[in-house]
Amino acid sequence: MSDLDRATALGAFDAGYQKVTAVAAGLSEADLMRPTRCAGWAVADVLYHQLLDARRALRTFASPSDAPVDRDDVSYWRDYAPGEASAPGGSGAAGYSGESAAHARYVRIAASAYPPGTLAWEWSETAAAACRAGRACGHRAVTTQGHVLTVTSFTATLAVEAAVHYLDLTVDLPGAPDPDPGSLALVRRVLAGLRGAMSPPRSREPAGSRSPRRTAGPWVPRLASSPSSPDLPAFAHRRRPALTTPPATPLWAAATSA
DSSP: OOOOOHHHHHHHHHHHHHHHHHHHHTOOTTGGGSBOSBTTOBHHHHHHHHHHHHHHHHHHHTOBOOSOOOOOTTGGGGGGOSGGGSOTTOOTGGGGHHHHHHHHHHHHHHHHTSOTTHHHHHHHHHHHHHHHHHHHOOOSEEEETTEEEEHHHHHHHHHHHHHHHHHHHTTTOTTSOOOOHHHHHHHHHHHHHHHTSOOOOOOOSOTTSOHHHHHHHHHHHHHHHOTTOTTSOOTTOOOOOOTTSOTTSOOOOOOBOO
16 A cells, blocks of 8 residues: 555654654753644644654554454545545544643643653653664554554554654744654645645745745644645644543544644
């Protein structure tokens, strides 16, 4: 289903998580309260949301499946298209707006309970463990979100999510390193695959400027929510288990805004 090779996916996954770790390690208490591109969330909230995905990565790499693969690294996102553009059998992001709001509130409460420095430490430990688990995973396919993906495709989805949320996380952190080019390439791959040969807009900034974050940051969420692009996934609104599950495995949904 996908021509993506495992080394590329793992490399982008590792690099994307390492970028988040590098930023998290230098965050002051004031930095954790800075705004992000996710509506209603501060930096600490986005970091905690990413921590939840790293935990999911650990569970999924240990969840093999013998069922037929039904999603790859691109088609995985079709279930999260806005409104009526969702894949057959799903209702898209709009159908989960209530769950998204509940998750957004849960994340804010949970993130605020961490003492300064503790959230960054737990992220770095969990992220590193998830990357090791990905490299050690010998399964053909794994199951997550009600679908079966090859390990390569699943790893790529983690890299895409990390890349998008890195842009969200660092929008008001001017000293943050530029995003990983390999991770951004996978984001473009998803968008191009869903649209069929779409390219990101060209930067008008002069050569040598910090264009990767300034140009890639805005266009990813803007394209994801554009009314003229109804078949693009809303990275911000994704279905997860209901909040009746334990707090360690809440539903997944962010409110990324352009």
